[in-house]
Amino acid sequence: MAPKRFYVTSPIYYVNDAPHIGHAYTTLACDVLARFKRLDGFEVKFLTGTDEHGQKVEKSAATAGMDPKAFTDKVSQNFRDLAGAMNYSNDDFIRTTEPRHARACQALWQRLEASGDITLGKYAGWYAVRDEAFYAESELATDKEGRKTAPSGAPVEWVEEPSYFFRLSAWQDRLLRFYDEHPDFILPPTRRNEVVSFVKGGLDDLSVSRTSFRWGVPVPGNDAHIMYVWLDALTNYMTAVGYPDTDAREFKTFWPADLHMVGKDILRFHAVYWPAFLMAADLPPPRRVYAHGWWTNEGRKISKSLGNVIDPLQLIAKYGLDQVRYFLLREVPFGNDGDYSHRAMVNRMNGELANDFGNLAQRVLSMIARNCGGRVPEPGPLAADDRALLDQAYGLLDAVRQRMDVQAFHECLETLWVVVRAANAYVDRQAPWKLRKEDPARMGTVLYALTETIRSLALLAQPFMPDSSAHMLDQVAVAPEKRAFAAFGRAHALKPGTLLPAPAPVFPRFAEEEGVGKSA
Numbered sequence: 001m002a003p004k005r006f007y008v009t010s011p012i013y014y015v016n017d018a019p020h021i022g023h024a025y026t027t028l029a030c031d032v033l034a035r036f037k038r039l040d041g042f043e044v045k046f047l048t049g050t051d052e053h054g055q056k057v058e059k060s061a062a063t064a065g066m067d068p069k070a071f072t073d074k075v076s077q078n079f080r081d082l083a084g085a086m087n088y089s090n091d092d093f094i095r096t097t098e099p100r101h102a103r104a105c106q107a108l109w110q111r112l113e114a115s116g117d118i119t120l121g122k123y124a125g126w127y128a129v130r131d132e133a134f135y136a137e138s139e140l141a142t143d144k145e146g147r148k149t150a151p152s153g154a155p156v157e158w159v160e161e162p163s164y165f166f167r168l169s170a171w172q173d174r175l176l177r178f179y180d181e182h183p184d185f186i187l188p189p190t191r192r193n194e195v196v197s198f199v200k201g202g203l204d205d206l207s208v209s210r211t212s213f214r215w216g217v218p219v220p221g222n223d224a225h226i227m228y229v230w231l232d233a234l235t236n237y238m239t240a241v242g243y244p245d246t247d248a249r250e251f252k253t254f255w256p257a258d259l260h261m262v263g264k265d266i267l268r269f270h271a272v273y274w275p276a277f278l279m280a281a282d283l284p285p286p287r288r289v290y291a292h293g294w295w296t297n298e299g300r301k302i303s304k305s306l307g308n309v310i311d312p313l314q315l316i317a318k319y320g321l322d323q324v325r326y327f328l329l330r331e332v333p334f335g336n337d338g339d340y341s342h343r344a345m346v347n348r349m350n351g352e353l354a355n356d357f358g359n360l361a362q363r364v365l366s367m368i369a370r371n372c373g374g375r376v377p378e379p380g381p382l383a384a385d386d387r388a389l390l391d392q393a394y395g396l397l398d399a400v401r402q403r404m405d406v407q408a409f410h411e412c413l414e415t416l417w418v419v420v421r422a423a424n425a426y427v428d429r430q431a432p433w434k435l436r437k438e439d440p441a442r443m444g445t446v447l448y449a450l451t452e453t454i455r456s457l458a459l460l461a462q463p464f465m466p467d468s469s470a471h472m473l474d475q476v477a478v479a480p481e482k483r484a485f486a487a488f489g490r491a492h493a494l495k496p497g498t499l500l501p502a503p504a505p506v507f508p509r510f511a512e513e514e515g516v517g518k519s520a
């Protein structure tokens with residue numbers, strides 16, 4: 001059997017700006033996967049961090065009137081703080097200004113030079129600092145003021161300087177073969193098709209060094225040149241597993257990465273340039289690159305100039321951490337673009353969390369507290385309806401695992417909520433409050449089936465909503481060592497007679513009038 005290990009990475013974010021909801025989103029998706037895999041018995045490495053070199057960051061530092069090092073220290077800290085506030089479980093936080101990273105970049109460079117894939121030449125062409133990307137004349141448009149712009153809308157400038165080139169043109173066929181042999185390398189499939197047609201259209205050699213600025217990793221043996229920021233940035237994924245020490249355990253365990261999670265804006269760098277660099281260096285490319293969609297705010301593009309940037313810290317303060325985590329991965333089919341709105345947030349929070357899941361637990365646990373001496377009831381013989389609910393609950397792990405493995409987070413949550421709704425319908429059908437007088441033993445069986453369902457749901461909700469799920473698992477007295485998926489299912493069912501703590505609501509409602517979260 002293949003070793004159970006899993007290496008997932010977020011992009012490393014430019015430190016030109018404060019983190020916003022888009023950054024929080026990508027890393028959240030990685031966090032949920034990392035948590036799921038850990039609970040599922042994998043040895044996991046989850047990496048995030050900051051991309052601190054290049055012209056864009058150098059310019060932002062100058063605008064702030066700061067030295068680039070002091071500037072990057074300050075902004076990088078904001079991303080670290082976000083990781084704390086969002087409750088990310090990252091195992092490492094890399095900064096590209098660290099010495100371990102310069103060493104990795106230079107080692108990779110030397111390998112590419114030795115294989116003849118990097119050679120010195122002269123670059124003349126268009127460059128967009130905002131994207132840190134080169135563009136062909138044919139890709140450009142003209143804006144209202146008559147300036148040339150990149151497809152992203154970023155202004156471009158003409159650059160002419162000596163430059164090293166990576167022989168990307170030579171990798172076209174091998175890349176196409178690689179995509180063919182690894183149909184799941186790029187997800188979702190629509191993005192894969194875009195990449196394949198881009199590569200089929202032909203690849204130009206790639207300029208991989210600049211001489212017109214200094215803020216970056218010097219080219220080994222010719223430090224008039226600074227490495228192209230994307231070659232530098234992409235290498236972070238290997239730095240963090242100890243490259244160039246390829247014989248060390250860390251590298252052997254975790255390379256190739258299982259998943260690079262990225263936004264659709266940076267797919268080309270990850271799905272074209274990066275595997276080409278790696279193949280040229282005779283290193284295995286990552287197993288998957290997933291490109292998710294773009295968030296807008298109340299229907300409008302999120303941008304600093306529109307002044308509608310959504311601060312994740314404010315959302316957490318307003319709605320609650322797990323509510324935000326749930327919303328981001330539930331609202332939009334993962335891979336699609338999505339829109340953030342206050343209304344949509346409140347609907348999810350009040351409807352699905354407080355009413356559906358929260359009330360289910362609250363109803364069941366209060367009945368146990370009142371009628372069963374606060375102890376897990378002893379089940380009698382199971383009726384077909386009880387068995388159907390339990391089978392659905394115990395089937396959740398396989399169903400969620402399959403969807404997690406293709407990063408269908410929204411489907412994972414929907415799968416859980418199918419059971420939440422089924423459990424609520426079962427409560428209504430079985431009416432345990434009536435059974436209390438008519439048939440107390442039967443009431444015990446019904447409440448037992450419901451408690452097991454709540455336990456199963458809370459176990460699987462842990463990667464998405466770690467704190468709330470822990471709170472719910474506390475309420476059904478699941479011991480800390482019984483919270484990994486090895487303890488999922490019938491064989492680890494709650495022991496009748498176990499004393500439960502006094503029930504308390506887990507998911508507060510958003511009270512519109514007062515504008516603050518309030519307990520139901």
Ligand code: ME8
Nearest residue numbers: 011012013014022023026051233234262263294295
């Ligand atoms: O591109 N919706 O960094 P970056 C969804 N340093 N996701 C969004 C978003 C939005 N509106 N806005 C940003 C870089 N993102 C490079 C990466 S990796 C080796 C180097 C997310 O700070 C999304 O993941 O511009 C996007 O790909 C990333 O932030 C871009 O972050």
